[in-house]
Amino acid sequence: MIGPNQNASEAIAARPAPETGTAEPLPLNFLRAGDRGIIVSLLAPGDAAHRLQEIGLCKGREIRVFRPGNPCIVHVGGSKLCLRSDDVQILVEPLRSTGEIPCRHRHRGAQGGQHRHRGCG
Amino acid sequence: MAWPFLRRSATPFARVHDPSFAFPPMSVASEKRCVTVALLGNPNTGKSTLFSALVGIYQRVGNYPGVTVEKRTGRFRYHGSVFEVVDLPGLYSLAVRSRDELVAVQVLLGQEKGVPPVDAVVCVVDASNLERNLYLAGQVLALGLPTVVALTMVDVAERHGISVNPAALSERLGVPVVPVLAHQGKGVDALQAAIAAVMESPPRPRLPQVPDVIVAQSEALLARLAERHWLDLICDGQKPPQSLLTSEDASLDRSDNSRNHSGNNLSMDSSTDTGTDSSNHFSNHAITDFGADQVDGAANNGTHATAAASAVSPNLTVRAVDDVRRGKSIPGAPYDWRARFWTERLLFDHNGFLQKQFFGKDASAVSQLVQEARDAIAAQGLSTSEVEVQCRYQWVAKVLDGVVTYPEQYEQTLSDRLDAVLTHKVWGMLIFALVMATMFQAVFRAAEPFSQAMDRAVQALAGLISQAIPPGAMQSLVIDGILSGVGAVLTFVPQIAILFAFIAILEDCGYIARSAYLMDRLMTRIGLSGKSFIPMLSSFVCAVPGIMATRTIENERDRLTTILIAPLMTCSARLPVYGLLIYVFIPDRRYLWGTLSLRGLVLMGLYALGIAVAVVVALLLKRVIFRGGTPSFVMELPAYKLPSPRTVGLRVWERVVVFVRNAGTLILAVSIVVWALLYYPHHAATVEAPFAAERDQLREQLARLPEGSPTRQSVQARWDELQREIQMAYQHQSVMGRLGRFIEPVFRPLGWDWRISTAVLASFPAREVVVATLGVMFNLSSGSEEIDVTSEQTAGELHARLQTATWKGTNRPVFNIPVALSIMVFFALCAQCAATLAVIRRETNSWFWPAFTFAYMTTLAYFAALATYQVGSRILSG
Numbered sequence: 001m002i003g004p005n006q007n008a009s010e011a012i013a014a015r016p017a018p019e020t021g022t023a024e025p026l027p028l029n030f031l032r033a034g035d036r037g038i039i040v041s042l043l044a045p046g047d048a049a050h051r052l053q054e055i056g057l058c059k060g061r062e063i064r065v066f067r068p069g070n071p072c073i074v075h076v077g078g079s080k081l082c083l084r085s086d087d088v089q090i091l092v093e094p095l096r097s098t099g100e101i102p103c104r105h106r107h108r109g110a111q112g113g114q115h116r117h118r119g120c121g
Numbered sequence: 122m123a124w125p126f127l128r129r130s131a132t133p134f135a136r137v138h139d140p141s142f143a144f145p146p147m148s149v150a151s152e153k154r155c156v157t158v159a160l161l162g163n164p165n166t167g168k169s170t171l172f173s174a175l176v177g178i179y180q181r182v183g184n185y186p187g188v189t190v191e192k193r194t195g196r197f198r199y200h201g202s203v204f205e206v207v208d209l210p211g212l213y214s215l216a217v218r219s220r221d222e223l224v225a226v227q228v229l230l231g232q233e234k235g236v237p238p239v240d241a242v243v244c245v246v247d248a249s250n251l252e253r254n255l256y257l258a259g260q261v262l263a264l265g266l267p268t269v270v271a272l273t274m275v276d277v278a279e280r281h282g283i284s285v286n287p288a289a290l291s292e293r294l295g296v297p298v299v300p301v302l303a304h305q306g307k308g309v310d311a312l313q314a315a316i317a318a319v320m321e322s323p324p325r326p327r328l329p330q331v332p333d334v335i336v337a338q339s340e341a342l343l344a345r346l347a348e349r350h351w352l353d354l355i356c357d358g359q360k361p362p363q364s365l366l367t368s369e370d371a372s373l374d375r376s377d378n379s380r381n382h383s384g385n386n387l388s389m390d391s392s393t394d395t396g397t398d399s400s401n402h403f404s405n406h407a408i409t410d411f412g413a414d415q416v417d418g419a420a421n422n423g424t425h426a427t428a429a430a431s432a433v434s435p436n437l438t439v440r441a442v443d444d445v446r447r448g449k450s451i452p453g454a455p456y457d458w459r460a461r462f463w464t465e466r467l468l469f470d471h472n473g474f475l476q477k478q479f480f481g482k483d484a485s486a487v488s489q490l491v492q493e494a495r496d497a498i499a500a501q502g503l504s505t506s507e508v509e510v511q512c513r514y515q516w517v518a519k520v521l522d523g524v525v526t527y528p529e530q531y532e533q534t535l536s537d538r539l540d541a542v543l544t545h546k547v548w549g550m551l552i553f554a555l556v557m558a559t560m561f562q563a564v565f566r567a568a569e570p571f572s573q574a575m576d577r578a579v580q581a582l583a584g585l586i587s588q589a590i591p592p593g594a595m596q597s598l599v600i601d602g603i604l605s606g607v608g609a610v611l612t613f614v615p616q617i618a619i620l621f622a623f624i625a626i627l628e629d630c631g632y633i634a635r636s637a638y639l640m641d642r643l644m645t646r647i648g649l650s651g652k653s654f655i656p657m658l659s660s661f662v663c664a665v666p667g668i669m670a671t672r673t674i675e676n677e678r679d680r681l682t683t684i685l686i687a688p689l690m691t692c693s694a695r696l697p698v699y700g701l702l703i704y705v706f707i708p709d710r711r712y713l714w715g716t717l718s719l720r721g722l723v724l725m726g727l728y729a730l731g732i733a734v735a736v737v738v739a740l741l742l743k744r745v746i747f748r749g750g751t752p753s754f755v756m757e758l759p760a761y762k763l764p765s766p767r768t769v770g771l772r773v774w775e776r777v778v779v780f781v782r783n784a785g786t787l788i789l790a791v792s793i794v795v796w797a798l799l800y801y802p803h804h805a806a807t808v809e810a811p812f813a814a815e816r817d818q819l820r821e822q823l824a825r826l827p828e829g830s831p832t833r834q835s836v837q838a839r840w841d842e843l844q845r846e847i848q849m850a851y852q853h854q855s856v857m858g859r860l861g862r863f864i865e866p867v868f869r870p871l872g873w874d875w876r877i878s879t880a881v882l883a884s885f886p887a888r889e890v891v892v893a894t895l896g897v898m899f900n901l902s903s904g905s906e907e908i909d910v911t912s913e914q915t916a917g918e919l920h921a922r923l924q925t926a927t928w929k930g931t932n933r934p935v936f937n938i939p940v941a942l943s944i945m946v947f948f949a950l951c952a953q954c955a956a957t958l959a960v961i962r963r964e965t966n967s968w969f970w971p972a973f974t975f976a977y978m979t980t981l982a983y984f985a986a987l988a989t990y991q992v993g994s995r996i997l998s999g
Contacts, residue, residue: 047472078250084754
């Protein structure tokens with residue numbers, strides 16, 4: 001856990017730091033409500049990926065699922081987004097749910113060891 | 122945290138509360154000193170509130186030509202100078218993907234006709250979501266225009282444990298950062314001062330945030346486009362300097378400037394003392410190139426800084442931009458800054474939207490050039506589809522480093538707790554249903570008395586006029602033409618206002634987005650998104666506010682589809698038609714121990730018909746006209762907030778004004794035309810001749826008989842009937858009557874005689890008028906104004922009248938159940954509503970869509986009514 005004075009550039013680094021790459025990436029809709037993850041890839045047709053990245057769904061950001069499903073509600077950056085992902089594939093590297101409400105920024109060293117394959121809600 | 126903070130703390134400005142301040146006239150030409158300020162920012166950043174706080178309630182709302190974007194302007198005065206503020210629609214990025222976004226950016230660049238070039242930008246930045254907001258701010262800063270950052274939602278951010286240091290942020294961005302709490306009016310004076318000051322501040326470097334290799338390729342592409350004269354297509358209308366200009370004299374005196382718009386003078390008035398330092402600004406073109414260290418991290422394989430790039434690095438400054446705009450050149454920047462901006466955007470625009478918009482038939486040729494440039498960039502190891510987002514967010518991270526601190530743990534916010542319930546599968550739906558039910562109740566309950574009062578007022582006025590103006594064409598024009606038109610407009614106003622107040626409140630507090638989430642699954646089945654739900658639902662009251670509410674739908678296709686199918690929803694104006702016909706023709710049968718009535722079922726069937734047809738039309742439109750994949754749907758769920766009465770009030774007022782102005786004019790015009798068609802030719806001698814003898818006799822009897830005698834009553838009744846027969850005779854020979862008889866063959870397969878046809882034609886301005894016209898046509902005693910079908914006596918008489926009406930020359934009755942059903946089906950689907958068509962025109966900014974709506978709905982209505990009659994009469998006769 002890092003302190004409040006965490007370096008912002010580290011927090012929003014474009015690439016995930018190698019030490020967090022322990023968990024296998026999962027599609028976003030495998031995450032349950034309250035689960036967190038780091039976005040590792042975003043595939044969308046045409047220009048959609050660019051727009052999604054612009055409004056915050058970019059690689060390396062922490063994403064937290066508020067309501068799973070399609071459409072789903074996620075927290076990313078400081079915003080809450082409603083996302084219908086028919087043709088958008090977001091892969092996330094899950095972060096371990098610690099039971100506590102997570103910080104919306106990336107936590108260095110947070111481990112996402114569990115491979116829980118769950119159906120989408 | 123310093124509050125309120127202003128970077129230029131030495132600014133001598135304090136807001137002068139000038140009691141003589143009045144809203145300045147809007148015409149630009151008449152203003153000597155007027156600075157145009159663009160207000161720009163992400164959606165849901167409190168931008169509208171800030172706009173209202175800046176300019177007060179005197180706002181001008183219009184549309185930009187050709188698009189549906191709302192053009193909102195207002196003015197404020199500061200130290201004698203007038204600032205015109207243009208509120209741009211909420212943007213997440215300057216990377217445009219729709220015509221609406223394109224217009225917003227063109228306004229910012231001064232390329233939109235009718236808006237003076239922007240002199241300064243206020244970039245609204247939400248403190249609770251700095252990263253995403255600064256992404257846009259970064260793009261804006263790179264334009265080089267004088268910019269002030271307005272930091273909103275500082276209170277919200279603090280509540281979330283986020284603290285921002287505006288001083289440090291200002292230092293990093295190189296522009297003033299002013300925290301504002303617009304709803305409390307805090308910081309607004311400081312913002313005005315900062316805007317005034319930034320106009321006078323020394324030039325500021327553009328912040329080149331994209332790697333140099335992209336700048337270089339962009340520059341090369343620019344040269345190639347210029348060679349083929351394609352740059353004219355990018356910067357149309359403004360005639361920007363596109364060739365190399367040689368005037369190197371950058372040290373112009375600002376006081377003799379000849380700005381290219383309306384002769385506006387940039388300088389403030391004498392109190393702000395502009396002359397002394399102006400020459401310094403223009404000799405200050407040596408700007409540090411921020412490029413190298415900006416992009417260090419982004420180009421991760423270190424492929425920036427080519428020789429070409431450093432040669433043409435766009436060292437534009439604010440003043441230099443100003444020079445370019447004035448037609449002067451600056452060294453090293455041969456092209457118009459807007460051409461430079463758009464060329465760079467072309468490189469990033471992977472869906473080809475800009476190419477299509479700018480180059481039309483040359484798009485493919487341009488696309489080849491662009492692709493070559495992209496390939497050259499790719500050869501350096503950068504991908505144009507990713508590099509912009511990466512390096513801009515990296516810049517944001519650098520800017521925010523140490524400027525903002527986040528809480529260690531994410532605290533659940535009030536919005537989260539509310540959303541836990543309001544977006545819940547069960548509770549959320551229940552609450553949504555409850556909210557919608559309340560809305561409908563309120564509209565019908567609260568609007569009813571107002572509408573009735575309006576009706577009564579119109580009636581009373583008609584009474585007065587009939588006394589003031591002698592009977593004749595003039596009286597008839599005023600009462601039946603103008604007044605009934607005005608009445609039709611006014612009776613809509615209360616329900617539109619109340620419905621819109623609800624929608625505005627839901628929108629302002631953030632609930633609309635949640636309702637879109639809840640309804641998305643349902644609406645995607647017909648190819649729309651959840652955002653179409655509330656407009657469609659509102660259309661059950663009236664299509665006018667429904668269509669106006671489609672402004673929340675960003676996707677142009679979804680928006681048009683919703684607009685086109687909204688009039689199919691069964692609005693309250695259809696109810697009088699249904700009420701009359703169902704009451705008279707559908708037998709009062711009950712099934713299942715009295716729980717289901719046949720009449721109720723027919724009414725339900727008509728509602729279902731509208732919905733079913735809307736679904737089919739929506740699917741067809743999506744397949745045929747608005748083809749292309751459904752774009753993935755992303756919507757921000759803004760934090761909940763208390764709705765601001767000012768915003769809600771303004772919005773309702775604007776909508777009502779729009780309705781009265783647009784729909785009112787059209788309805789009035791159409792009413793007068795329809796009146797004339799029903800009135801002329803008014804040959805009194807020929808028409809009244811057959812009735813003259815009896816009329817004279819009755820008049821004489823009436824004069825003779827004492828008040829209250831039973832004979833007198835029967836004579837009076839006969840007199841009234843005679844009057845109606847005369848009126849009918851007039852309508853029979855009127856242009857409309859003739860037209861009705863002329864096109865009777867067209868409507869005969871629907872089971873309609875000329876009277877029904879005429880009534881339907883005459884109900885073009887508003888469909889409920891058909892009841893009144895039918896009343897006249899079939900000689901109903903309750904007169905042409907209101908038919909109260911619930912009263913036993915009227916109903917009985919109506920029934921008798923309509924049942925006994927026969928086809929001319931035969932005793933075949935005109936009305937039977939299939940005819941009644943065919944009329945109702947026709948009215949369920951037709952577009953007999955001038956108000957709706959006027960609002961569609963206004964919202965789509967084109968006459969094509971209302972014409973299309975009218976054509977498709979009338980065709981549908983005709984064939985559906987035809988099928989109903991033909992099938993219905995076969996079943997009943999067989």
